[in-house]
Amino acid sequence: MSCNHIADIARLQPPRLSQSVHREECTQCFENQVGKHVRSDSPLGVDVCLTCFNGACLDKERHHARSHATKTGHSFTLNVKRKLKPSANRTDEEEPPAKMKKLAIVEDREEEKYEFKTVLKCWQCDSQNGLEIPDASQDPHVKSLIDGVMTSLSSARQSEVKAWEEEITACEHTLMLEQHATGHIAASGLAHCQKCDLKENLWLCLTCGSLGCGRQQFGGIGGNGHGLQHYEETRHPVSVKLGTITPEGGADIYCYICNDSKVDPDLSRHLATFGINVQTQTKTEKSMTELQIEQNLKFDFSLTGEDGKALEPVFGPGLTGLSNLGNSCYMASVVQTVFSLPAFRQRYQPTSASHWESCHETLPAECIDCQMHKLADGLLSGRYSHPRPHGSGSASAPKETNPLAHDSPTPVFQEGVRPTGFKALVGKGHEEFATMRQQDAEEFFTHLVTVLRRHAKKVGLDEKKEPTEVFAFRMEQRLECGDCKRVRYRVDATDTVSVPVPAKEKGKDADGKTLYEDVQLKECLDIVTGTEALEYQCPGCQKKVIATKRTRFATFPEVLVVHAKKFQLVNWVPAKLDIPVILPESDELQLDEYLGRGLQPGETELPNDEAAAPGLPQFNEAAMAQLEAMGFPAIRCQKALLATGNNDAEAAMEWLFGHMEDPDIDAPIQLPSSGGGGGNSEPSSEQVGMLADMGFTSAQARKALRETGGNAERAVEWLFSHPDDTGEDAPTGSAPAGQSQQAQSGPAGSSELPARYRLKAFISHKGPSVHSGHYVAHIRTEEGWVLFNDEKVVKADAESVRELKKLAYLYVFERV
Incomplete structure (x- = not known):
């Protein structure tokens, strides 16, 4: 035809x-x-x-x-x-x-x-x-x-x-490199560190040609750090790792000033200065990316039970695995967990087949709602949850179709669905989640919730009816002056409660690894909700005083996500500690004692603080005091709080660690002039239009830009941390004393008692840092605990649940 x-x-x-x-x-x-x-x-x-x-x-x-x-x-x-x-x-x-x-x-x-x-x-x-x-x-x-x-x-x-590649760029130090010709270096095999006899893991200074060994690396590769010592003595910034140079001009380049891997676009010419012709080079050593991959592959979870037998694979609706896309286990564990919750199942599964017919987006691949429906169909329908074919002529042998698939002790595991479209879309424009590097599961959970709320706002959905609302609750912060005894209450919105886990060493194991005493989860919650003394400029006393801060739950969520912070800072880098956390009997939490009561009869409120500068919001006093006590300058503390919603010292501290090298970190906060309602005091129409395109009203966009000094990026963060602010009220400082803007339209969550929770899922992690290693999720189902390890879905044995539960990174509790 x-x-x-x-x-x-x-x-x-x-x-x-x-x-x-x-x-x-x-x-x-x-x-x-x-x-x-x-x-x-x-x-x-x-x-x-x-x-x-x-x-x-x-x-x-x-x-x-x-x-x-x-x-x-x-x-x-x-x-x-x-x-x-x-x-x-x-x-x-x-x-x-x-x-x-x-x-x-x-x-x-x-x-x-x-x-x-x-x-x-x-x-x-x-x-x-x-x-x-x-x-x-x-x-x-x-x-x-x-x-x-x-x-x-x-x-x-x-x-x-891009699966296992880091996104590496050039920097000013590689682009503006100055070289001092010192002659040719020794041939391969004869060259050694100038301060010791090591002949591998050698780094060539591209300024003067000095050879120094690197730091000790994963896999038993030796190093005494003499390359770093050379930089500290000479301030020569850029080095290349010998043995990683390829004829195509690729190599491991490291900039000590940037403290990161970089690209040298003119590497061939720079190496020629020391007699190295890249066309004749053969790669003989693993690159930094390869070492990271090898390290991440090492941190896998056992798929055998106490008796040494392989754990039983399970198949069916709600039991579909997610193929590893390359460092994507942090995403897989979070996605499996949220789709185990009734709110997400009811929102996305019934309409998974018909959603596109009513969707207003041009392309499904560009719509987060479409991709969530696609995931719901893939994970919950059971259509893709079946043993992988492994007979002759199979097109689905794991390593043939996915080179990143896990090795299996038996051939009956499923292949899992590949959420490439979802990952690309949910990470789009994000400096971390858009890459293929390993990420923090808790940070991804928060990001996913934000993306879903942003979409709901953009398309005009009732946010209170969206599944993300099950995580929302309020935390009450009470500040009391030690002299005048007046108080201030503040209520802030959040989706997780981060609990510090105290580290109490009890010895070392046979391999020299530090062992820690068990810590009760209730002890961690007591620390979060306990009383803390801090230095404070009291607006009532008009002097510096010792104040006390106390945090309580203003409301409780339907689903409580507890983030166990098991870190210590080593050279300003968070290192993970394997501290066992013990949950209450039957995995149930009772939180009644942690409910805040708000302003009580007989308490007198503190007067409002004077704004730090025209147009700036009133900063969270307790958070400012905590950050300044850690040694951060006031201007950095203010910028960090502005960038993270002006709520939490912990989030602000993490922002500060990530922006320490910003060239404008100590620059004054740029504000529009403080004149009346016109002129430069109003944000530009272009800025307002950009935020309006994301689904916010013009009033909300203007207020967010005013609150953040005209910084569009911080304005977006401010908008999502103030979801109930319509932008119609006064520009600055208009919240009633003792309340944040979020609390004015009624709290998320519920203050009803009893507040009893039962463990639904937990996400565990193996590895030295939350940004490397491997994540898995354990989820409680009607048939018992199930382990989701990327594409593998198995019945979890009681011993693994008991042991891994102690070392979990995220706990997810359902209200009962």
């Missing part, structure tokens, strides 16, 4: 380099070219729209290709089917693929692994299934479209190629 609309295809153009082509998977479900759950020899494939390059499935139940054509009016698609080439298949007699030993990830070429079959389809001719036009590829323009789709880097592949 011929197509009467083929002439219309002349208007279409191949994808541009910047466009994502979703040819590997449907953007609304996890159907792919080989049919994720359709086990047949003739999969339906994925239809790629030739107008917007959306990928859609042809599943009979969902048929997202049809709904996309109907909704958008885009007529032409390219159906893409793939089949693993015979050379890539293993027979039953062959050895399984060896564990990946070469850690440098290279880009696999799809055409080397798969045979592809493509056909043009017209949806105007057949609105139900699309009319196939087999001979259309003979037309030169159609062939250019097909070639453009098939040769472009697919959206999923863009993430895979």
